[in-house]
Amino acid sequence: MINRPGARYGLLGLLVIVLLGIVAFFMSRPAQAPATPPTLEESTKLQSLTEVESKPLSRRTLDIQSWQTKGGARVLFVEAHELPMFDLRLTFAAGSSQDDGHPGVALMTNAMLNEGIPGKDVTAIAEGFEGLGAAFGNGSYRDMAVVSLRSLSDETLSEPSLALFDQVIGQPTFPEDSLQRIKNQILASLEQQKQDPGKLANNALFQHLYGEHPYGHPSDGTPESIAALTVDQLRAFHTRAYSAGNAVIALVGDMTRAQAEAMAERVSGALPQGPALASLPEPQSPEAAVHHIEYPSAQTHLLFAQLGIERGDPDQAALTLGNQILGGGGFGARLMEEVREKRGLTYGVYSGFSGMAARGPFTISLQTRAEQSQGTLDLVRDIVRTFLADGPTQKEVDDAKRQLVGSFPLSTASNADIAAQLGSIGFYDLPLDYLEDFMNQVQALTVEQVKSAMSQHLDPDNFVVVTAGPTVEQKPLPPPSAKPAQQPSTVPEH
Structure with a gap:
């Protein structure tokens, strides 16, 4: 018996052609009107980019509530139950503008807050927050210093998270070994800045723009000032600048007003008790x-x-x-x-x-x-x-x-x-x-x-x-053009 694959493949080809024809027939039929009207989601889809200008923006409306704690901290609160968590942020007038003749003391104090508390070193503190699913943050700038906590709102987790946070902001021990380690880190950073023309220029700009004003010195201090800082200076700065009266407490998350009031009072009470620091003087305009x-x-x-x-x-x-x-x-x-x-x-x-x-x-x-x-x-x-x-x-x-x-x-x-x-x-x-x-x-x-x-x-x-x-011979600028003849030659320096 003789096999005939050619005939078999020919029949298969014919069948494929017929099927394709049927598909094409149905695809070419005019669309039927929908049996039901389009849903709201479908009817609001953009048909053209020109519609963007006329569409209202979707933005979050904030119901901000505000009050003051017994210790003098201002509180701002937004209730938000969408997620079972809260964000707590403390802002102090404790930036480098409050260094008061000791450049770098604000930066160092903020960096040392979570380096030690009674009974716990920096590792135990970090493990404590991590084990509770909480996140601690801190930072120091010219105007302000910030400390933050993010935690789940479940009381079995939020309670120990807040207890640890209260100690960090209110009872830092500023251990000597941590002080030396962070000093070395900052000194190494300052040494690296000597190889960064952008950073050198930025520091010089603030010095020339502000002169003797508190904004005029580098926020991260100088090698001389950092090396000279002591634990006693950090403790004094903490007592003065991290006081309840010098703080703003921001609370956002899964809690009621009553719960927010209780939390704010608790955090305010954990801080040193004292007034807000004096306002900064007005800077004088320098000569061009x-x-x-x-x-x-x-x-x-x-x-x-x-x-x-x-x-x-x-x-x-x-x-x-x-x-x-x-x-x-x-x-x-x-x-x-x-x-x-x-x-x-x-x-x-x-x-x-x-x-x-x-x-x-x-x-x-x-x-x-x-x-x-x-x-x-x-x-x-x-x-x-x-x-x-x-x-x-x-x-x-x-x-x-x-x-x-x-x-x-x-x-x-x-x-x-x-x-x-x-x-x-x-x-x-x-x-x-x-x-x-x-x-x-x-x-x-x-x-x-x-x-x-x-x-x-x-x-x-x-x-x-x-x-x-560098000081080099200057060349004229190219004329403006839709297509510049020469593009920047190198990646921007940092």
Whole structure:
């Protein structure tokens, strides 16, 4: 008997063709009207990107409650039962601006809080939080120091977590061996900074901008000041700056108002009892000048600064929007467009207002080729001068509003984010509706209001400038072009 595979494969092929024809027939039939109307989820799907502008933003409404503990701590609380946990954040006026002649004491005190308590060393403390599923955090800045706790709200876990946290913030022992270890870590970091022209430039910028003001010295101290710090100085700083009257307590999470009040009183009572520290003095505007740090590198760091605003300034919304257009909005901002996109002089250039307890800085920062640093410096000045003179366009204002409003929900995306916002609201004595009111102000701003605020608070001829790089022969800048002939030659230095 003879096998005939060719005929068998031919029949299979014919069957496949018939099946494909049936599928094509049904796919080509016109769609039937749905038997039921589309669901709400289906009907609200975007059909075009042009709909984005008209759709309301989904953002979290915060019901912020506030009171004061018996010890004088201000409390801000948001009840949130979506997750079985809470975030507790303490903010103290205990940043480097309170160093009081001992640069680095604020940083060191904050870093040493969880190094030892009666009966426990740093390892036992870390294991204690970890074993309870809790997370401890701390940090020190120019204005403030923060300490935080995240814990599950189940009382069998939250109770021992709070007990340990209370000891860390209220009874730190500042052990000598830990002090020496952290000193060595900071001294090593300071030594590394000598190889970082950006860090050298930033420290110099604050020194030249603020002079003898408490913001003027490095937040992390100097090799001499760090080496000289003693345990007694840390204890004295803790007693003075980590007092209940100097604290803001932010609470967000799975608890009632009554539970929040009890927790706040407990935490406040665990702290040293004392008043808030005195407000910082107002800084004096320095004379405009250019200061150079000689450093062997292919690129030069350019840092511009002048005194800006206090946090909560009436013009903050207008200045935030104006800066978004000038240099805070990334690609599309004036500085980025003119310096990077049209001339290829840098990977990135950024500007920003840092509102602080006293007048914080307005800064512009970038890196560029050493041989074009002077031309780039002059170009940045000219861009600022033109922007202040002419103001933004209506399109720029509209685009910047969309960017700010679109990113706003991220500021309250998690309970930890909300706790951080509450800490700032309490620390800077802002109104409880500050976040909502701020975005409403942004939405209502006009081109003229933005121009007026920016020109009132900034002067293109009043910058303190610090440059860090080599002294080399300067070359002219390339003309602006849609496609710059030369792109930045190296990865930005750090």
